[in-house]
Amino acid sequence: MQLTVLAMWSICGIPVVATATDARCLAFLDNALRRDSPQVAASVVLRVDIRIRPGWVPPTWLCQISRLWSRDRYHLCRIGDDAIVLYDGVAWGRLFAAERRIEIVGDRRLAEDEFLLTQPLFMPLLSPALRSWGILPLHACAVDWDGQAIVFPATSGSGKSTLALALLRGGFKLLSDDMPILQRQGDGGFRLLPFPERSRVLPNSLDFFPELAEVRDWAEPSGTKLLFDPSGIFGDCYAKESKPVVIVLPKIAHAQESILRPVAPSAALTAIMGGMSFGSTGDSMGSHLPTLVDFVASCRTYALDTGTDFDRLPALLRQLLEAA
Amino acid sequence: MARRLGEEMVLLNTETEAYFTLNDVGARVWELIDGQRTIALIVAGLLAEYEVPESELRTDVDELLGQFSEEQLITWADGPA
Numbered sequence: 001m002q003l004t005v006l007a008m009w010s011i012c013g014i015p016v017v018a019t020a021t022d023a024r025c026l027a028f029l030d031n032a033l034r035r036d037s038p039q040v041a042a043s044v045v046l047r048v049d050i051r052i053r054p055g056w057v058p059p060t061w062l063c064q065i066s067r068l069w070s071r072d073r074y075h076l077c078r079i080g081d082d083a084i085v086l087y088d089g090v091a092w093g094r095l096f097a098a099e100r101r102i103e104i105v106g107d108r109r110l111a112e113d114e115f116l117l118t119q120p121l122f123m124p125l126l127s128p129a130l131r132s133w134g135i136l137p138l139h140a141c142a143v144d145w146d147g148q149a150i151v152f153p154a155t156s157g158s159g160k161s162t163l164a165l166a167l168l169r170g171g172f173k174l175l176s177d178d179m180p181i182l183q184r185q186g187d188g189g190f191r192l193l194p195f196p197e198r199s200r201v202l203p204n205s206l207d208f209f210p211e212l213a214e215v216r217d218w219a220e221p222s223g224t225k226l227l228f229d230p231s232g233i234f235g236d237c238y239a240k241e242s243k244p245v246v247i248v249l250p251k252i253a254h255a256q257e258s259i260l261r262p263v264a265p266s267a268a269l270t271a272i273m274g275g276m277s278f279g280s281t282g283d284s285m286g287s288h289l290p291t292l293v294d295f296v297a298s299c300r301t302y303a304l305d306t307g308t309d310f311d312r313l314p315a316l317l318r319q320l321l322e323a324a
Numbered sequence: 325m326a327r328r329l330g331e332e333m334v335l336l337n338t339e340t341e342a343y344f345t346l347n348d349v350g351a352r353v354w355e356l357i358d359g360q361r362t363i364a365l366i367v368a369g370l371l372a373e374y375e376v377p378e379s380e381l382r383t384d385v386d387e388l389l390g391q392f393s394e395e396q397l398i399t400w401a402d403g404p405a
Binding site: 265 | 325327328329330332334336337338339340341343345
């Protein structure tokens with residue numbers, strides 16, 4: 001089986017080398033990731049191998065998997081330290097942790113459907129891969145105001161992408177729509193770094209912002225969402241790094257008025273740990289726990305019942321930064 | 325693995341991968357478990373710190389230690405006392 005050569009990126013400073021039997025797969029990954037500046041190949045890289053096969057071929061190790069979470073035909077699984085995503089009858093992906101290699105195997109749909117390849121297959125495996133380098137991606141949205149960051153850890157469907165849009169409209173800058181990188185600094189403090197990925201939002205979310213209606217015309221479909229670069233709307237809206245000072249747990253409230261209230265730090269830690277559990281073993285979570293506890297302890301923690309008063313939200317959240 | 329987070333404590337059983345949060349009293353119970361103290365000594369230590377009826381405290385401590393045991397966070401040296 002001939003592999004197409006070859007794509008290279010730098011993601012969070014990690015050289016990534018990808019090969020595929022169909023060049024369209026590499027184009028999809030290239031399109032989905034806003035790349036760092038290119039890096040010279042290093043001795044330790046993350047390998048990504050994508051193989052197209054004529055039909056569904058179950059992996060030989062299928063009987064060894066432990067299923068962690070399932071929805072319909074989609075499963076998050078594990079074998080030892082290896083994280084696995086399984087899309088029954090379509091494709092599978094496995095992070096071979098010891099080899100620092102991601103392998104994705106599936107039928108021709110991998111080369112035809114960018115969302116399929118990047119969202120349920122590649123991205124869930126990239127996060128645990130980065131953690132093996134001590135890079136902590138958080139499953140969260142993070143925004144910056146004048147060097148201070150608010151982190152919104154949340155599962156899909158919590159409204160964080162819509163919330164991010166509302167805050168960008170209000171002058172905040174974006175670190176990441178879904179996966180900011182947490183880094184501890186030499187003085188024990190923390191900083192957040194951006195993750196090179198474009199934003200994804202439900203089409204209906206744009207209805208809340210009439211001036212963004214044009215996004216529908218040029219954003220790319222990505223599953224049920226639209227994939228777009230917010231700098232096309234807001235200009236220079238990306239922050240390069242920021243100091244996290246506030247953690248807010250968002251939830252969609254079916255009400256007009258948004259309500260903020262303090263919550264125990266443990267609630268924030270639970271949300272953050274939950275976003276990192278896939279692809280982690282007890283030992284790896286144990287190695288990250290002190291950092292995550294110190295990170296949460298360094299921030300003020302709140303819950304936000306997000307209403308539809310999006311024009312008011314930027315000022316409401318800026319008050320948290322002024323008090324920090 | 326246990327870490328204090330403000331007034332609370334978080335526990336992670338790295339073998340079962342179960343994760344727990346303890347309030348302030350639960351955190352003090354955990355901190356008083358040192359492989360030497362009996363339950364009676366743990367209760368006595370807490371009575372010195374919290375104004376609560378002894379019988380009520382003993383019941384709560386017994387229940388909490390039972391949960392710790394069930395979640396394999398502790399083992400009994402000579403059986404529950």
